[in-house]
Amino acid sequence: MxxxxxxxxxxxxxxxxxxxxxxxxxxxxxxxxxxxxxxxxxxxxxxxxxxxxxxxxxxxxxxxxxxxxxxxxxxxxxxxxxxxxxxxxxxxxxxPKALAGRLRRNGRFVLSVTLLAVVATLLLAVLWLPPEVLLGRHAGPGAFYRVLPWGVIAGAAGLAAGWSLLAVGLGVVAFWRSLGPPPAGAAMLPALREALRDAATLRNLGGGGVGCNDRDERFSQARRRFHHAMAYGFALCFASTMVATAYDHLLGWPAPYPVLSAPVLLGCLGGAGLMVGTAGLALLQRRAHPGPVAPELIGADRALLAQLFLTAASGFCLLAARETPAMGPLLAIHLGIVLGFFITLPCGKFLHAPFRAAALLRAALERQASGNGRSR
Ligand code: SF4
Ligand code: SF4
Known part of the structure; x- marks a missing residue:
């Protein structure tokens, strides 16, 4: 202590x-x-x-x-x-405060919890489902739910996502409050617009616009592009889930969907972005100049990249094998990886996204208050 x-x-x-x-x-x-x-x-x-x-x-x-x-x-x-x-x-x-300890050198912790979630989901599927169901061929509307009932998939994913939303949300609120009251005279809406634009374009990533110094003093836009691929890939995967939910609950069309349908196309585009972005960022990190890097934080970076890459890769495997006997085990593995991601989200590197967005908003408010809204 x-x-x-x-x-x-x-x-x-x-x-x-x-x-x-x-x-x-x-x-x-x-x-x-x-x-x-x-x-x-x-x-x-x-x-x-x-x-x-x-x-x-x-x-x-x-x-x-x-x-x-x-x-x-x-x-x-x-x-x-x-x-x-x-x-x-x-x-x-x-x-909760107990997570503070888990944020220290936490790459191994994040990956261990993810592995545990995969093993637990697979084990439950093996123990609970008759072999002819787990390893059977299932095709057509509702095929996934003949292996794992909708209530189990939605309940487990909803609980994990709800937990991460609550924990991350309260953490960011505490961070925002710690900054003190917003500056007087600041206009919230323009500041919010500016902060969203800065976050969406990564305007601050790259020495005034010429690029990052990933390896040495040479500038490169590679990090910005890989980060965009990953972030927008994530957003497209989220959109795919939302469209699938609307198809199922509003239109009564249960998954899986044809390859040329909105949820699958959005998911494929998003998954490709996630895989390319995370692989590229991991490669850049391996080649990075060690001088400006805090070595104790590398594990957390790698763990998040690995989680996102595996989520996309397991999603593609599930898509490719969805009418084969491998569909049941692959569905359990994919669900386990998604659960591991959401369970560890409030104590992993993902926190940088909402914390940075809050900081960008506060900086935009300060610029508004000082009458300097357009400059950095
Ligand atoms: S001290 Fe170094 S890092 Fe700071 S402003 Fe000067 S050149 Fe930049
Ligand atoms: S303070 Fe951070 S974002 Fe700004 S130039 Fe340095 S490394 Fe880049």
């Missing part, structure tokens, strides 16, 4: 020092939203550090541009310091 406090104090001091140097230097002011937000502050309380860290998209441009980065004696390493602070902000606002 004492070690934790000492570590946190050292982390905060290191970040304050680096940001003080940046405030004096101002070389990177046009790179992202962190630097203008820094300039709007006279001092850096813990809440300010949490906000700045969540505004950072970890593009690493400021590290490669910095004349004070290691081996300089100042050792300014903003991406690394802000990554650690960002992770600390997830721990500080985790709900």
């Amino acid at each position: 004492r070690g934790d406090e000492d570590g946190l104090t050292a982390l905060v001091e290191e970040a304050r020092w680096a940001l003080d140097v940046c405030n004096a230097c101002q070389f990177c002011d046009g790179y992202c939203a962190v630097f203008p937000a820094l300039k709007r502050r006279q001092s850096l309380a813990l809440a300010d550090l949490a906000l700045l860290s969540n505004l950072c998209h970890n593009c690493r441009s400021c590290y490669h541009a910095c004349q004070y980065a290691p081996p300089h004696a100042f050792a300014v390493n903003l991406p690394k310091s802000l990554s650690r602070l960002r992770h600390q902000s997830y721990r500080d606002h985790a709900w």
